[in-house]
Amino acid sequence: MFNAVVVSVLVIVVLSLLRINVIFALIAAAVTAGLIAGLPLTETVSTMIEGMSGQMETALSYVLLGMFAVMIARSNITAILVKNLIRVLGGKRSILLVTIAFVASLSQNAIPVHIAFIPILIPPLLGLFNRMKIDRRAVASALTFGLQAPYIMIPAGFGLIYHGIVAREMAKNGMPVDVSLFPKAMLIPGIGMVLGLFVALFITYRKGRKYINKEDMFASSSKEEENVSFTSRHMLTLVAIASALGVQLWTESLVIGTLTGILLMFAFRVVRWKDGDDVVQRGVAMMGFIAFVMLLASGYASVLQETGAVKELVSASGDMLKSNQLLAAAMMLLVGLLITMGIGSSFGTVPIIAAIYVPLCSELGFSVLATAALVGTAGALGDAGSPASDSTLGPTSGLNADGQHHHIWDTCVPTFLHYNIPLFVFGLIAAMIL
Template sequence: MNAVVAAVAVMLLLSLCRVHVVVALIIGALVGGLLGGLGVEGALAAFNKGLGGGATVALSYALLGAFAVAIAKSGLAHALADKALALVGRQQGEGGAVKWLMIVLLLAVAVASQNILPIHIAFIPLLVPPLLYVLSRLQLDRRLIACVLAFGLITPYMFLPVGFGSIFLNDILLANVAKAGVDVGGVSVTQAMLIPALGMLFGLLVAVFFSYRGKRSYDLSRVAETEQVSAHYSPLSLLVAGLAVAAAFVIQLWLDSMIIGALAGFVIFSVSGVVRWKEADDLFTEGMKMMAMIGFIMIAAAGFAEVMKATGQVQTLVDASSSAIGNSKAIGALLMLLVGLLVTMGIGSSFSTVPIIAAIFVPLGVQLGFSPLAIVALVGTAGALGDAGSPASDSTLGPTAGLNADGQHNHIWDTVVPTFLHYNLPLLAFGWLAAMVL
């Protein structure tokens, strides 16, 4: 059995059985390493080598957690809650307009985080925890919010060639397709990825209007417990919070570092007196604890990916699928997409998947008679598949980081499974359709 298939299968099965994701990643990596001929020592060596790849993101999350707690201390959380709850109180019935306001707000910010203000998932631990009380009062299903955030984090980079989309579509997708021998000079990458992007939109609409349209109750006392701050706030504390958030975003864009941006925001809170010096250590520790699980998952995921690469069987998997295709375009498109799904769910990064699969799938697509437009759509969709629904993807870890601040949102069953069902399955269908009609 292919080592990559076995490792990903073990990791996913253990995760679904509620084994902690970090443990599932380690066991899956060992299984893959053993089947890939690395042995226990070789698998551990590769795993340890890869750990450093997730350290920067983990530290970024830890500092963002501390920054989020400082924002809560400023009273911004209560100010947002008070405004939203006042709107709920003025609504006839049960606050339906505010519900849609929250959904549209989070969707707009998630989309903007990929292009207008390219900060990716950095906004989630800053914006979502302060809104949990309002979301809970509205009885909004957090699985719906996870789907909304995942849509905003993934669809813009796979369709719009600006911000992170410029990197994925131009620097990675088109560049690797061209490198593999296809002339992409006249190819419109937006046209190629339009149908797959419509698949993402279809999944979002199903989640919003069908799957999670009902109410779901959450313990409001646990939300209040998590904030652990006084309900009192002043114009000064809110002004400082606004300046700290703005400074964090500007510095992150300037220096391309979430770590320095979050640290600068926390320092502004401390210097201003909103966070007292004697409280700084406790708040910093509290914030780091809040984000610790996400950080460890990212570190373990980097080790898992390194073991998969060290086995050399990602290429074997791609080659095996190529030999099974024969001359059927329909089967070829489906197998390419399934391999992309498997590889991305294991590695956790669509950006890293495209270079792996393009080298084989592009010549194969030419051989089967796919047009350059269809080949770009196939490889792009195969890379994006699995970003939603992977336990180790930042597109699932980010939403969990915000929605589980009070411990009432399970990473696997409330983020991973819903996003897998609502995005990967439509993306498979719409990606296959794009390959056949373009």
């Protein structure tokens, strides 16, 4: 119980639930982990600071995305989007939420931009959500589903990467598996996530929720929405967006892709150079928080690695569970949840747990498919609901553009309840029947 991972994750959870900003919670967790492991305070802090460099590119990408989103909003093309959505959807709340989940899913596989679409698509829709009295917790649930479920179930884009990591780590630890079989192994846990999505959208958050309509950089008045028409300025904006996406996919760099879009917006004079200061300030205000949390999460993960607490936790759980399949499977999933909740990365969790759990599964008589389901689900558990995961930070960055969406209580808690619990239960079922 006094393992540095367990205690520090509890620190993050408790402080976050008490509405203490996640930045302070992450710093407190890193210091707690270091002190429990016997590291001097100065060494813990220096390790955390050095580890922050691991997410520097991601942080810069998010800040640039914020600036690009502000530029797109200034073109007023978002008013056309809102106008057409109002005409097509009207009061069709369910269709709108399912569409958002579908678009988010495409960002993982068909067009692998991950959370890059959120600051561009979601803030302009906040006014529409307010009119339809949509509970933003439902929107957060739809977005997080789209950011996580596809890479669990679908072998394309980020899903292909995740499946490849699990297959490679299983083979490295003595249990080769054909990567083409992985979707079959993860089908049952994936069904759990689909069930969680429908419970969130159509049961838990079906009732309306009132928000204050605020005029901001994304808001257009009803009159503007009615009178807006497509112009050459909007066409140039679309060219800049398409170019940013194309360059990102070509170079595999979100930074280069976003910079391309920003420079084209200036070059096309959709946004004037003299407005650059305002664009930067608003962009940083929108995405600076998520960028800094990602940096701190990387620093916290480095402290955990320095202490060796993650490997100790995995090894200790493995030593305890050498006779009971059901108990062993439950403990593996629980440890995976704790690790991913802390470091916020499913992809980074798999290599850590596979080294112990694959040999243990072999010893306990789990099949190859059951082992793949256990390792894949244990890695994915905690991505939803983690205060430091981009699967929760991304939705918050868009939904909180007007300051009315709380990261912990409106994104992390709903997604934890609706996705981690079904993943745990259905992952356990998969391990026992495959």
